[in-house]
Amino acid sequence: DTGVSQDPRHKITKRGQNVTFRCDPISEHNRLYWYRQTLGQGPEFLTYFQNEAQLEKSRLLSDRFSAERPKGSFSTLEIQRTEQGDSAMYLCASSRGGGRGDTQYFGPGTRLTVL
Amino acid sequence: QKEVEQDPGPLSVPEGAIVSLNCTYSNSAFQYFMWYRQYSRKGPELLMYTYSSGNKEDGRFTAQVDKSSKYISLFIRDSQPSDSATYLCAMSPILTGGGNKLTFGTGTQLKVEL
Numbered sequence: 001d002t003g004v005s006q007d008p009r010h011k012i013t014k015r016g017q018n019v020t021f022r023c024d025p026i027s028e029h030n031r032l033y034w035y036r037q038t039l040g041q042g043p044e045f046l047t048y049f050q051n052e053a054q055l056e057k058s059r060l061l062s063d064r065f066s067a068e069r070p071k072g073s074f075s076t077l078e079i080q081r082t083e084q085g086d087s088a089m090y091l092c093a094s095s096r097g098g099g100r101g102d103t104q105y106f107g108p109g110t111r112l113t114v115l
Numbered sequence: 116q117k118e119v120e121q122d123p124g125p126l127s128v129p130e131g132a133i134v135s136l137n138c139t140y141s142n143s144a145f146q147y148f149m150w151y152r153q154y155s156r157k158g159p160e161l162l163m164y165t166y167s168s169g170n171k172e173d174g175r176f177t178a179q180v181d182k183s184s185k186y187i188s189l190f191i192r193d194s195q196p197s198d199s200a201t202y203l204c205a206m207s208p209i210l211t212g213g214g215n216k217l218t219f220g221t222g223t224q225l226k227v228e229l
Contacts, residue, residue: 004158031214040123042203042219043159055214091158095214102147102207102215106158 002026004107006092012113013082020078021110025094032075033104034067035091036060043091049075050097082114118142121204121220129228134191138204138220141185145206147215148180150189153201153222162202163189166209194227201225 005024013019025032030051035043046065047057051072061067064082069075079086089111093104121138128134136150147166151159163178165171171178179188187206191198201222207215 006158033214033216035217040221042119042121042205042221043217044219045216048214048216050214056216058216089156097214103149103161103164104215104217105161106151108158109156111156 004092004094004105006090006107006110008110009108010111010113012115014115015084016081018078018080019082019112020076021090021092021112023075023077023092023094023107025074025092026105029094029096029105030072031095031097031102031104032069033093033095034075034077035093035106037089037091037109038087046077079112082112084114087112087114116141118145118218119204119206119220122223123221125224125226127226127228128194130194130196132194132227134194134198134225134227136189136191136202136204136223136225138187138206139185140187140206140218142206142208142218143185144208145185145218146182146209147207148178148187149205149217150176150178151203151205153203155200159203194225196227196229199226 033048034046037043049069089109149164150162177190203222204220205217
């Protein structure tokens with residue numbers, strides 16, 4: 001399977017703990033996006049990378065959130081001092097970039113529950 | 116007011132029915148339109164994408180875009196129980212040299228009954 005993969009698929013943590021999620025994009029896709037989806041809502045953009053450069057961050061991404069994409073391959077999203085409001089599905093998407101549009105392919109997501 | 120509006124449903128139809136799913140948007144900069152299907156507790160799966168006004172067909176699915184009315188639709192012919200899922204519309208501007216963050220609707224939950 002050469003699709004987008006995410007790890008872990010599920011994470012349960014206590015409030016105040018730090019968590020880190022990983023995303024492996026489709027190989028040769030140079031753009032990588034993170035979205036967050038809460039129950040009954042569509043995904044909301046958090047941030048995106050072009051290769052290893054983080055080029056845009058949403059105002060939804062508070063100081064407790066940090067994302068990296070070393071060497072332009074996989075990406076990590078870390079949440080420090082988790083809060084119950086962070087409970088959501090965290091989705092990663094990748095795209096080839098270029099052209100008129102930017103067709104994004106999503107991974108299965110990491111479901112975070114903060115107790 | 117949200118940039119993209121989508122009726123959350125739920126929408127229940129009998130097997131074999133034609134399903135019509137719709138979104139409206141307010142941002143004239145949106146030029147790239149997509150439909151994703153999402154099964155419960157899974158990631159969104161791309162169904163169709165289009166840049167242009169008019170219709171685009173792929174098997175049982177037809178995507179329709181009316182930029183003058185800021186209205187997009189997805190039609191599903193001969194609906195099957197396996198089509199039961201949440202359908203998300205998504206759109207973005209077309210930015211040369213930059214990433215295109217997607218703005219999603221809330222999703223419409225569809226159930227196709229036997």
